[in-house]
Amino acid sequence: MKVVIGQGSCGIATGAKKTSNEFERLVAEKKLDNVVIDKTGCIGTCYLEPIVDVYKDNGELEARYVKLQPEKVAEVVEKHLIGGEPVAEYTISEEDKTFLSQQRRVVLRNCGLINPEKIDEYIAKGGYEAAKKVITTMTQDEVIEVVKVSGLRGRGGAGFPTWFKWNAIKSNAGAQKYMVCNADEGDPGAFMDRSVLEGDPHSLLEGMIIGGFAAGATEGVIYCRAEYPLAIARLEIAMEQAREKGFLGKNLFGTDFSFDIRIKAGAGAFVCGEETALIASLEGERGMPRLKPPFPAAKGYWKLPTNINNVETYANVPWIFANGGEAFAAMGTAQSKGTKVFALAGKIKKGGLVEVPMGLPLKEVIYGIGGGIKNDKNFKAVQMGGPSGGCIPAQLIDTPVTYEDINKTGAIVGSGGMIVMDENTCMVDMARYFLDFTKKESCGKCNYCRIGTKRMLEILERITRGEGKDGDIELLEELAGKIKDGAMCGLGQTAPNPVLTTIRYFRNEYEDHIYNHTCTAKSCKALIHYEITDNCKGCGACARKCPVGAISGEKKKVHSIDPNVCIKCGKCEESCKFDAVKRV
Template structure:
């Protein structure tokens, strides 16, 4: 028997380390010979801290939301008496979050100890590497990836085999395999969870890719804001070297390959290949014109291949199970599975991995269980700041590269920000444009200046100072920025604005012409009013920070609109629904 506590970043943030320490204390106190181990995030982030109790036959009993105060009950009932603490066990409804998925990239996350290489090996880990190095040619490896139809999971969806083959075909003895783990989209945490929960799958994927393209050195470019991911990567790399999976003459062959980590400074623009390479070389992260492409002249002007974490994590499974098995999932053009980070106004937020082509509705409602507080689904932002907004009427859209692109959004790295009826789409566009404006490296005038001008217009609109012609001006600026920017950041920065104008133009017009926020969200456009439901309890007046509410006890109160700062305290305080916003 053993106790396993989920200790990915989401688990740690909710107190998993304290929970694990309490288990160790209680087990020691009762003299039990039971180990307390750790694992990564299994994806059900909304249920953390998660504790799995394994019996001697390997069967799992899962407990959720286990704060330290609940540990004693589990220890006494389950570990001592052998009875399930049913009131703490995961519900059948929550089990569907995992059961409805097809997990390839996340196959080991939440199930193995990421700091114990033997547990990875027990799942078949490094067998694919051995197979490739000892019995396959680079051409055969690339052909297997080609058969699988694997496309880059970092955003663009470019065929992985083509990039590997291009780097392989480029002349030169020194070549580099680089992993882009600089996950910068707000609300995206797919790569982080793999790094924290199954780092060996990335390492193995990079070794196989290095063999295929002829590289002997790899670099993992990971954002410094992921300290736990970096720590577990370092442990995993050290263990891999001890086992002989990294270093010289792997599996007794002439092939050598090793890895190192580069901690990036968190610049969003370094998600672009050439900007990432500049950062690796110690320069400021700024893109350059292509061609030459990195496969021709990349890191230190040597042939270089760059894929993201999720792409590499697929590779060992593909080699072990065959490219055809991977290609049998998904759609003809978008094969395999894709990991998405469900966030925003969703009941069950976390990581999901599903076959490409599954309708958005099945992800949001079938797995994510719908919208918080059962409010109306309004839209989902896909692809982060580089992506776009998909409205409720398109919820049956299949989640694959082609169909999502048709909506004006992109699959991107896999972020899904779900929005409900209370979300102002103009303000949402303003938020994402503010992000990209700040993250612009400044090299291109169109991106540096254009995004700032667009942001200024959006800020005016959200405070009720929009003017006739603003929508058309936004569209004109957006097109010029897309056409005139050098890299993907500028070329995609206007997408959230363009898609919200396309699908929610009425909200822009409401802000500009009626000085009203359709979602009743933009603070400067709100008016709080007390209705005849008021019984004169005086609670709202006592909570008002600027004394804008007046009235006698047991009589209807009124709000001085000239004094009101629209903080919403009165609405929050009222127990009778007597205060409305408009």
């Protein structure tokens, strides 16, 4: 019998290590020599962590336990590991099983199923067979043709054809060529790449090996943000194991092709998602973009031919060569082929990672897989593409998830972040949040981005404070256009997108802030206050929770809030069981 505990970052954050330690303690104490305790990465159902899978000796999954905190472990050990009967109360529900059953997993095919620190488990799933096939039986042009047939586009944001980039670097001469992986995942609410690195690092390594062969490169570099220590640790283990097996290093699979990979830990600059800024950082310089051309395929890392793809792009490659380019192209749409991984976050019932065929409507992702909006509130919008993307409103929820259809809304697919918003989200404040992020992350090299984002942010901050002026909306639109046209790199060119899409779809909220000095969503602190209605039973719960003593009143009588003392923290509203505290 094998007990496998999900220990990605999400699982560890919810107590998975303590759960694992308790299993190990009890198994040793009760001398259960037939029970093996193991680990795996995140399977995607982050909202159910810690997750524990129990497998029979024949490898069949017997039970999946969810939200299994340490205090529940003893019962599982006693009743299931010893008694042979799963504890049904703690197992995954039929409804939650649909979260995974409705997906089509290519990139996430092994996440949550194998131990990322044991290469033999990856090999048992067919790992490195694709690399062996490519290196020992195919030419560079044949490899690129398979990628072309698959229709794989870069999953980092721009959606550029992968085969074209690989062919470009192959066609350029250089004393050395490099395959670089952009693992500097910086979008707020995005954690797709991290989960792959933590749960199935060998899929990335194998994809880079195949890409290196196609391009004629002998060295790979994984540029990973330093805030991902677990991902880096597991990558280092995976690379060392791959070298021991002969999958990295000299003369791979007995051929004259050599390829090795190293890691560069980045300092977490969002601008390093732009490839020339990433290259500057790799070279030890400040992460700042440069004008193109020349493109990295001609003059990249150390001015030598360089290809850059993100984690998800590379992780697709072994599957494509194991199953055929046509099989990948059969999923998705004519122009957006294959699957896409999304990180569902925000006001969603089932937050986590999902992988679906391109072309699935947003509604199916948010409601069909994600379970809809928390507390059954109304869906208002979804932010796609992070700070570089935009807000897609409720009336466009049937939009298919393709590069082309999402672009038409003013948003972008981006790397795959989906931040879901409900009726209580202020869209002006949401735009302010994302612009504050891009302003801080701007490298400052060009005036349009450095100064333009600052000026736009100042206007948004005024509006959310109730100090907006007539003409502010038009000024925001004018500044946005100038920044998009004048900024040097993708960070500046896309920074205005959240503002432009919220103005486009939620202009009434801007007007309410400016002309009526009210926040439509009753969210902006400067534009709201709290009142206690006649529903108050005088229980005093709100007064006890108030951190500044702004609430007074006699027992069993209606209480009141002193607006001069109230700091608008919302604790009173949260604590009231009688719906007597209202945000006005």
